[in-house]
Amino acid sequence: MRIVNTVDEVRNQVRRWREQGLTVGLVPTMGYLHEGHASLIAASHRENDRTVVSDFVNPMQFGPSEDLESYPRDIEHDAAVVEKNGGDMIFHPTPEEMYHKGFSSFVDMTVLTEELCGLSRPGHFRGVCTVVSKLFNIVKPDRAYFGKKDAQQLAVIRHMVDDLNMDIEIKGCPIVREADGLAKSSRNTYLSTEERKAATVLWRAVNKGTELIRGGEKDCGVIIREMSAVIDAEPLARADYIKIVDCATMQQIETLDRDALCALAVYIGKTRLIDNFFTEDI
Numbered sequence: 356m357r358i359v360n361t362v363d364e365v366r367n368q369v370r371r372w373r374e375q376g377l378t379v380g381l382v383p384t385m386g387y388l389h390e391g392h393a394s395l396i397a398a399s400h401r402e403n404d405r406t407v408v409s410d411f412v413n414p415m416q417f418g419p420s421e422d423l424e425s426y427p428r429d430i431e432h433d434a435a436v437v438e439k440n441g442g443d444m445i446f447h448p449t450p451e452e453m454y455h456k457g458f459s460s461f462v463d464m465t466v467l468t469e470e471l472c473g474l475s476r477p478g479h480f481r482g483v484c485t486v487v488s489k490l491f492n493i494v495k496p497d498r499a500y501f502g503k504k505d506a507q508q509l510a511v512i513r514h515m516v517d518d519l520n521m522d523i524e525i526k527g528c529p530i531v532r533e534a535d536g537l538a539k540s541s542r543n544t545y546l547s548t549e550e551r552k553a554a555t556v557l558w559r560a561v562n563k564g565t566e567l568i569r570g571g572e573k574d575c576g577v578i579i580r581e582m583s584a585v586i587d588a589e590p591l592a593r594a595d596y597i598k599i600v601d602c603a604t605m606q607q608i609e610t611l612d613r614d615a616l617c618a619l620a621v622y623i624g625k626t627r628l629i630d631n632f633f634t635e636d637i
């Protein structure tokens with residue numbers, strides 16, 4: 356398993372693999388890998404001859420008051436996770452390698468990004484689409500792997516690939532959870548012991564929503580109100596949003612009469628965590 360820092364090194368290695376007729380999977384990450392990332396790497400390893408993991412905390416997708424500086428980083432730990440799960444190469448560029456002086460081209464999307472995290476994090480998806488496009492151009496993978504925890508990101512990337520005729524298969528992989536239900540996230544490391552306990556409130560709200568839907572509830576207002584009550588009962592939690600949206604458009608719906616995504620973002624202290632479920636998975 357190699358760690359490389361430059362675009363040229365990635366391209367040279369991928370070219371050699373292509374000459375041997377090998378297929379290539381890409382797992383884009385911001386590092387500090389956990390079991391969720393491990394499941395993406397393992398899926399890519401199963402479905403491709405070679406797997407590249409990008410490990411880059413992308414400044415462009417962070418807002419001015421967000422956690423770019425404090426975002427956790429540990430390349431040695433990441434290398435061990437990639438190795439263990441069958442990855443073949445880590446691309447670990449510097450910000451200067453990705454965004455050279457004078458960089459001025461962006462990939463923006465005018466649909467899907469106005470709701471949910473796009474509302475709370477202006478410019479976030481522009482940064483995600485730009486860096487993911489660059490990674491796709493650098494690695495030119497057959498398949499790329501993303502977690503369903505970032506459900507809106509997955510929808511945005513699928514849409515971008517379709518709009519821009521990128522010849523890459525996008526694979527969405529299930530959310531991986533801790534034993535108590537908290538979705539794995541690099542940001543969980545920010546939580547104090549007390550906050551970590553409180554953070555299970557997201558999973559409890561998800562369960563409340565799925566229970567109601569299993570019981571036949573179709574009124575999104577009722578489902579959201581009941582889920583909000585679960586969050587509000589936890590003193591360390593503050594909901595950023597809880598919304599039910601059409602899977603295809605990411606626009607809010609009032610009645611569950613089609614495939615929908617229920618997504619929530621909740622502050623636990625200063626840490627913003629997300630979770631979700633798709634009605635088709637209930």
Ligand code: PAF
Nearest residue numbers: 383384385413483486505
């Ligand atoms: O999901 C993430 O970790 C990031 O948004 C991604 C896709 C690696 C782009 O920086």
